[in-house]
Amino acid sequence: MVKVIGLMELIDQSAFEQYRSQVGQTVELYKGSIKNRGSVAELFWNELGIVSFNTFVELEFPSTQDAHAWANSSEYQSLVPIRSKAMKLTLFSVAI
Numbered sequence: 001m002v003k004v005i006g007l008m009e010l011i012d013q014s015a016f017e018q019y020r021s022q023v024g025q026t027v028e029l030y031k032g033s034i035k036n037r038g039s040v041a042e043l044f045w046n047e048l049g050i051v052s053f054n055t056f057v058e059l060e061f062p063s064t065q066d067a068h069a070w071a072n073s074s075e076y077q078s079l080v081p082i083r084s085k086a087m088k089l090t091l092f093s094v095a096i
Contacts, residue, residue: 001060001061001062001063001096002060002061002062002063002064002066002067002093002094002095002096003035003058003059003060003093003094003096004032004058004059004060004061004067004071004091004092004093004094005056005057005058005059005091005092005093005094006056006057006058006059006089006090006091007050007053007056007089007090007091008053008054008055008056008057008087008088008089008090009051009052009053009054009055009087009088010054010055010086010087011085011086011087011088012085012086012087015082015085015086016086016087018082018086019079019082019083019086019087022079022082023076023079023083025075026070026073026075026076026079027059027070029070029073029075030061030066030067030069030070030073031061031062031066032059032060032061032062032066032067032070033059033060034057034058034059035058035059035060036056036057036058037055037056037057037058038055038056039054039055040053040054040055040056050090051088051090053088053090064093064095067093071091
Protein backbone atom coordinates (compact mmCIF):
# COMPACT_ATOMS: atom_id res chain seq x y z
CA MET A 1 0.00 0.00 0.00
CA VAL A 2 1.15 3.54 -0.72
CA LYS A 3 -0.16 6.85 0.53
CA VAL A 4 -0.02 9.96 -1.66
CA ILE A 5 -0.02 13.22 0.27
CA GLY A 6 -0.79 16.57 -1.28
CA LEU A 7 0.05 19.85 0.44
CA MET A 8 -1.84 22.73 -1.13
CA GLU A 9 -1.99 26.50 -1.04
CA LEU A 10 -5.36 27.44 -2.49
CA ILE A 11 -5.37 30.33 -4.98
CA ASP A 12 -8.82 30.23 -6.60
CA GLN A 13 -11.71 28.71 -4.63
CA SER A 14 -13.98 28.41 -7.67
CA ALA A 15 -11.34 26.53 -9.69
CA PHE A 16 -10.63 24.38 -6.63
CA GLU A 17 -14.27 23.33 -6.36
CA GLN A 18 -14.28 22.44 -10.06
CA TYR A 19 -11.07 20.38 -9.64
CA ARG A 20 -12.28 18.72 -6.45
CA SER A 21 -15.57 17.67 -8.05
CA GLN A 22 -13.66 15.70 -10.71
CA VAL A 23 -10.41 14.44 -9.19
CA GLY A 24 -11.95 11.68 -7.05
CA GLN A 25 -13.23 9.86 -10.13
CA THR A 26 -9.71 9.78 -11.59
CA VAL A 27 -8.30 8.37 -8.34
CA GLU A 28 -10.91 5.59 -8.28
CA LEU A 29 -10.13 4.60 -11.89
CA TYR A 30 -6.64 3.62 -10.69
CA LYS A 31 -7.76 1.62 -7.61
CA GLY A 32 -7.18 4.55 -5.27
CA SER A 33 -9.29 6.31 -2.69
CA ILE A 34 -9.34 9.67 -0.92
CA LYS A 35 -8.78 8.92 2.77
CA ASN A 36 -8.60 12.40 4.29
CA ARG A 37 -8.97 16.04 3.32
CA GLY A 38 -8.62 18.98 5.61
CA SER A 39 -7.30 22.37 6.54
CA VAL A 40 -4.09 22.96 8.41
CA ALA A 41 -4.95 24.05 11.94
CA GLU A 42 -1.41 24.78 13.13
CA LEU A 43 2.12 24.27 11.83
CA PHE A 44 4.37 23.32 14.75
CA TRP A 45 7.76 23.34 12.98
CA ASN A 46 9.02 24.22 9.54
CA GLU A 47 12.71 23.48 9.78
CA LEU A 48 12.78 22.49 6.11
CA GLY A 49 11.49 25.93 5.15
CA ILE A 50 8.71 24.61 2.94
CA VAL A 51 6.42 27.01 1.17
CA SER A 52 3.21 27.89 2.96
CA PHE A 53 0.24 25.54 2.57
CA ASN A 54 -3.22 25.67 4.10
CA THR A 55 -4.89 22.40 3.17
CA PHE A 56 -3.99 18.78 2.48
CA VAL A 57 -5.27 15.56 0.95
CA GLU A 58 -4.34 11.95 1.66
CA LEU A 59 -4.88 9.36 -1.07
CA GLU A 60 -4.30 5.63 -0.84
CA PHE A 61 -3.37 3.21 -3.63
CA PRO A 62 -2.66 -0.53 -3.52
CA SER A 63 0.83 -0.02 -5.00
CA THR A 64 3.35 2.55 -6.14
CA GLN A 65 2.63 1.46 -9.72
CA ASP A 66 -1.07 2.31 -9.28
CA ALA A 67 -0.18 5.73 -7.85
CA HIS A 68 2.18 6.44 -10.77
CA ALA A 69 -0.39 5.23 -13.29
CA TRP A 70 -2.96 7.64 -11.79
CA ALA A 71 -0.60 10.65 -11.61
CA ASN A 72 0.48 10.17 -15.22
CA SER A 73 -2.91 9.16 -16.60
CA SER A 74 -4.64 11.13 -19.34
CA GLU A 75 -7.68 11.41 -17.05
CA TYR A 76 -5.71 13.15 -14.30
CA GLN A 77 -3.49 15.13 -16.66
CA SER A 78 -6.61 16.67 -18.22
CA LEU A 79 -7.30 18.26 -14.79
CA VAL A 80 -3.83 19.82 -14.44
CA PRO A 81 -4.81 23.15 -16.09
CA ILE A 82 -7.70 23.52 -13.61
CA ARG A 83 -5.45 22.40 -10.75
CA SER A 84 -2.81 24.97 -11.72
CA LYS A 85 -5.42 27.71 -11.62
CA ALA A 86 -6.80 26.46 -8.29
CA MET A 87 -3.67 25.87 -6.22
CA LYS A 88 0.03 25.42 -5.75
CA LEU A 89 0.67 21.75 -4.98
CA THR A 90 3.37 19.56 -3.50
CA LEU A 91 2.55 15.87 -4.04
CA PHE A 92 4.58 12.96 -2.66
CA SER A 93 4.15 9.29 -1.82
CA VAL A 94 4.79 7.49 1.45
CA ALA A 95 5.30 3.72 1.47
CA ILE A 96 3.54 1.97 4.34
